[in-house]
Amino acid sequence: MNRIIILLLSVWFFHFSFPKDHSFHSDYGLEWCYFVGHLESESGNLYGYELSFFRLKFSDGKDWNPEVFPVHFAISDFSSQKYKNSQTIKRTIGGLAGYTDQTIYSGDYRLEIISKDKFHIFARSKSKDLSLDLELQGNGKILIHGKDGISIKSNRNPNIFSYYYSYPRLKTSGKISMYGKLEKIVSGNSWMDHEWSEKNAKSIPTLATGDTSWDWICLSDEFGGDYVFFRFRESQEVPPEIFGTYRDPKGKLTSWTEPGQIKMEFVGSFWKSPKTKIEYPLHWKIQYPGGEWMVSPIFNEQEFDGTKSTATIYWEGGVVAIDSKEKKSAKGYLELKGYKKPKLWWEF
Template sequence: MNRIKIILVSLCFFHFSFPKDHNFHSEFALEWCYFVGHIKAESGNLYGYELSFFRLKFSDGENWNPEIFPVHFAISDLSTKRHYTAQTIKRKLGDLAGNKENRIYSGEYELEILSKDEFYIKAKPKSNEIALELRLIGNGNLLPHGKDGISIKSKRNPKIFSYYYSYPRLKTKGFLWIQGKKETIDSGDSWMDHEWSEKTSNTIPTLAKGKSGWDWICLMDDKGGDYVFFRFRESPEVSPEIFGTYRDPMGHVTYWKETGEVQMFPIGKTWKSKMTKIEYPLSWKILYPGGEWIVSAVFNEQEFDGSESTKTIYWEGAVKAEDPSQKKSAKGYLELKGYQKSRDWWEF
């Protein structure tokens, strides 16, 4: 506990500044900013999507400081239950990737930061199988995690932390292309997550070590509440640590950080990917103070094989949830990382 207090004291002067902090932070070694959402087309078709921008900086402590910018992109057709993915990885050479004052880009993927509360995202991979252009507008209510946005992932090892905030309920409109068919997106809710860590770039990042794993879920309920649950495993040999954030419809934020406050465990059978042979638990029960969530995937086949970019294979997809005790429902996204047995993801 004393170690946690010391680290928090040393970081307590950090404060977010928007829209500046929506962009990448060159002084840090590990960072990701991603968008997921449930969206609806004028045709009535329902889709989920993921667009994740990553940034990793290496260093030899002297003159070698290359940065790489992977991107993961996926569309889940919730009507036909089909999942499509694309990815890239570019270096900061020839202006193929990077970040400027109001822009993050890598190859055919781009995030424009239009203001503190407005974003434009574009994904047009060369495969032409899927693409999107979306405009996202928030209500001003960003959601920091942990004290002053400092999110400690492990009480056992408080050095594993990130600066972390979310932006739930981004109203979403634009266009989507799937196998050559253009869809006009007239409504939807997106969720933005942004994390960065590892101030010293000549050390191997601890948050994303090859042995680490996590089960992350964001939920937006039909009463106006927003939830994040995070089940972190520093390695397969240790028991998971579980944390949660809840913002009620009135805007009051609660952080669940004590052992046992939140319980999150898989229920039912696992699903085994035909492509990778990895098994994932896609049904979950979450017990939190005052209620519970029963979470299930909208459909199973929402695995992302990032072997061509970050070398990670994980499951990330649209989910639905029910809280029978409070008679409310929710929609969101679930990410399962660490079920792949492989080398560290930066070993290209």
């Protein structure tokens, strides 16, 4: 108990400093900077995308081993319901990956931090038939999670936490290419998530250890409200814990951290991936104080097989949501991590 109290006291005084904190943090073992968005092209086609920069370094108990930099990249063609992704994992050897206060890069994937509120992201698959080149402009309204940016993932185990902020409603323009078709992006909004944790860890980071899993969703409604909801499971043997953050159109921030404040449950049947045979719950009902979101995927086949980079398979895709009580709609992204292929009856 004393160790937990000391841990919490040590992190409560943390404060973000931008634009410096947009980049990676060398003192921490696990980190990701993540962009998703809903876009419209000059031709009227609708797209979604994911571009996630990861940083991971393990410890042998005495010294840090070299860092590795996986990247996940995907484009969803919402108009034709087509999905394509790519990935890489690089190290700093030979200058193939790295970071400064202004840049994060790994192979042909790059984030340029132009200022506190402006970013340039670039991605190109190895096959060169999937690419992205986008400018992102923020409105100055960064969303801080938890208490001063400390996001506790489990009330049962407060040692599982991250430093966490989001940057919703990044106005987006540029170009994307999918299957060789180049599209000019004339409007759209992106969402940035940035988390890091595990300072001076002596093993694989706690947040990603063992059977940890989560269901996470970000939503931006039509009136200017932004939401994050997530169900975190420390293991498959314990019930999930549910947390949420809401910022209203006037900027008022509400955090839901206590049991029972939010109900987040899947509805309908599971979707079974034809490639991995993993079953995912893609339709959700989220009850929060004052409203209820009914969330649905724009289309089902948005599964990311990251076994060649981060050794994870998850569902990550664009969603829409309706709140009939509050008479509003929203767009966002849903991530489902930790679902596994069910064993057949003859497997042990």
